[in-house]
Amino acid sequence: MGDFFTTGQALDPETAQFAENQRGAGSTTGIAQDRSVVNQPQLTHFSAETVIINTYGQGPDRTDNTNSSSPQNKANIKRCQAELKSYIQNSTKKLYQGTKDYGSFTPLKEIYTELYITKGGSREVNNEHEVIQLECRRNLFEEKKIQLNDILNAFSNEDDPPKRVLTTGIAGIGKSVAVQKFLLDWASGEANQTTQFIFPFKFRDLNLIKDERWSLMTLIVNYFEEVKDFSDSDYCNSSVLFIFDGLDESKLPLDFENNEMCRSVTKTTTVDVLLTNLISGKLLHKASIWITGRPAAAAKIPPECIDRVTEVRGFNDEQKQQYFQRNVCNNDTAQKILDHLMSKPLRSLYMMCHIPVFCWITATALENLLDKTDKDELPKTVTEMYTHFLVIQTKLNNQKDYQEVETDKDVIMKLGKLAFEQLQKSNIIFYKKDLESCKIQAAVYSGVCTQIIRKEYGVLYKQEVYSFIHLSVQEFLAALYVLETFLNCGENLLSSQTRVKVASETGEVFLLLLLHMQAVNTALASDGLWDLFLRFLLGLSQDSNQKLLQKVFGFKERHPQSNKATINFIHEKIRRLSNTDKTINLFQCLNELGDQSLLEQVQKYLRSGDVGKILPAHWSALAFLLLISNEDVDVFDLKKYNRSEEVLERLLPVLKASRVALLSDCNLTDRCCKMLVWSLTLAFSCSFALNELDLSFNCLKDKGVNLLYPWLGNPKCRLVILSLNHSRMTAVGCGSLTIALSGSSAIKELSLSFNSLMDEGAIRISDLLRNPQCRLKILSLNDSRMTAVGCGSLTIALSGSSALKELSLSFNYLMDEGAIRISDLLRNPQCRLKILSGSSALKELDLSNNRLMDEGAILLSDWLRKTQCKLKIL
Known part of the structure; x- marks a missing residue:
């Protein structure tokens, strides 16, 4: 396009x-x-009085060139x-x-x-x-x-x-x-x-x-x-x-x-x-x-x-609707397409319509099928959609210029061979020699080729440049070629021992399982190159797609087969897999194979409230279900599911897609910090944006906080609120944290209460507050074992140009000296503090020459009524 x-x-x-x-x-x-x-x-009337030749550096801008402003x-x-x-x-x-x-x-x-x-x-x-x-x-x-x-x-x-x-x-x-x-x-x-x-x-x-x-x-x-x-x-x-x-x-x-x-x-x-x-x-x-x-x-x-x-x-949802309304023959048909895409519980087809080319493929397939096919028989998976698209594209081309012995099936297999060989090389563009190596003659390039392959010409020398109409079409044809080569010739193109003998129907089922296992392992070992290929390969193994290929193109007929062994193999992979992101594609593969058993089980447990029976594979199923369905995952609260690191690891893909992650009091250790940093750092490349993270009341210790450093210090980290209350942190971890936040951090609210930060930690935080790049506006340091020394360091930092507006220092050992430091701070005209929650030991507070107004007086009255208030002089 x-x-x-x-x-x-x-x-x-x-x-x-x-x-x-x-x-x-x-x-x-x-x-x-x-x-x-x-x-x-053509120089005319030229008079050179001064010539300056600049031979060093970039030279001056030439915006004052006389020739450039001439009328000619x-x-x-x-x-x-x-x-x-x-x-x-x-x-x-x-x-x-x-x-x-x-x-x-x-x-x-x-x-x-x-x-x-x-x-x-x-x-x-x-x-x-x-x-x-x-x-x-x-x-x-x-x-x-x-x-x-x-x-x-x-x-x-x-x-x-x-x-x-x-x-x-x-x-x-x-x-x-x-x-x-x-x-x-x-x-x-x-x-x-x-x-x-x-x-x-x-x-x-x-x-x-x-x-x-x-x-x-x-x-x-x-x-x-x-x-x-x-x-x-x-x-x-x-x-x-x-x-x-x-x-x-x-x-x-x-x-x-x-x-x-x-x-x-x-x-x-x-x-x-x-x-x-x-x-x-x-x-x-x-x-x-x-x-x-x-x-x-x-x-x-x-x-x-x-x-x-x-x-x-x-496309967002509104733009998807606009696309179908503009590109489909009438609005009624466009609405039927949208209704079909959104009616599926997993909505994987609808989500892929974020891609404009997939919208076109979907519109091409469904527009032709709606009037001819029963609603229940419309494509429900990505493989079914692409299979129907291939059939329709072939039928659209009435004029066949193939060689006499060449059929649509022959050409599709040649295209599949080309697709597979180029996919192995990670090539998405290719040339005449590549076509000819697959016995596709560029001179008679026609028929279904013209529907699937885009041909362009170099501007200068008119050399042909070819590509499939989309990478996913190339992956689909590659999978079709690998599967049909195996079914027709017994040749496993994914194995080093490519030639195998199919002696019986039972043997064919077993060897097809080997092909599937090889494809799964290849996809899991790659960096994503074979993920969609795997999905297509398994989907094409389904009897419904095989029957359509046999009917339209004359592919070899085979006995109806069950893919139960392949499904069990994928279940086992999901159970054992430590890379939770890889499980998402495996669940899509199960969807292509028509298996939702894991999803159904986890839904049953969630409805009954019996989460104790949920196995690791079920938690991965839940992650997939939350991501691919219409469930709101903006706020991820681990306590809704299970308070453990094992469950968190399985649900990391959901956390990555959330805005808020609530992980407080979930029995987490420093191990979870390592997992989080790995997962959230990967999320930078997907433009995810976690805004709030709560890790309070977990045994992270300094080691865990130190592990968060690479992520928090990354300029792409967009975290705004970070809570590490009662995480058993000391001044050591606090120092690492303040260094991470001293760069271009977006954090505006930081909670470090109930940690043994001591005065040393307060001094580290003071250094952060003095940093002109620091954006902190709310800081909680309640019960941090701070004395007047640390308090003094904080008040000095806040006497400058700090942006901090709210400070909590309750339950610290500030004593009278600390109270005096705070009073001096509040008198400073540069202090921007609007809310101060101080120590309960405060005995004297001077708020003279401030515009407290009635609202401020009411707030003071409420505070003075509290039994914890020990103020004697105001």
């Missing part, structure tokens, strides 16, 4: 005439020996801009869904559904499949939304717009379509008109010329001949944006550390050197850069080269 700049577009007559009238103003062009286009300026040059720039806008508008106005050869295309502005884009996406590699991450993400759309056309603009709290922006998002989430819409709005004059020129490139296109040498000027002109009359100074003096789409598809090394420096737009070098210098700001340092890619590829760009990271989150 979103293919732009694959073929040249003719200029409209008006623009062409304007270009012809303006051509030649101010300069002529020639071709250098290195094929580069160069300006040959302004006209030339205006003409080039008009031609470029016309070209981009023509190239982006249509959105292709499916493939360009046989897919449907619609005016982008009519069909475009707004995407949910947020600030601060992931730059870290995650060991889960992207789809699994999406299914486990519950607090998706509560962060501040960014409008697409504001992605390169300054926010309200920023003085300057970012120069270099990285936008991440999983495969099929809509990054390329977002780029296409951004370009169309600019070219149509609807947005970002302060940007004079936008030059969009695709990494998959740049791969084709990675071994050639170019200057930046010649590279741009070869892609966009509309600016062939540009001089090098025009690039420097114009507002320019470069867009590089599809970082995850890049075959360039992007060697930022070792590449040579390139400062000139006319210097000839490799494409890799040009890109690293552009992105790092050495080449055309005034230009803006926008890069898009999947999260795993973000690490290719050094963090210091990026000013802003954003994330395309896909």
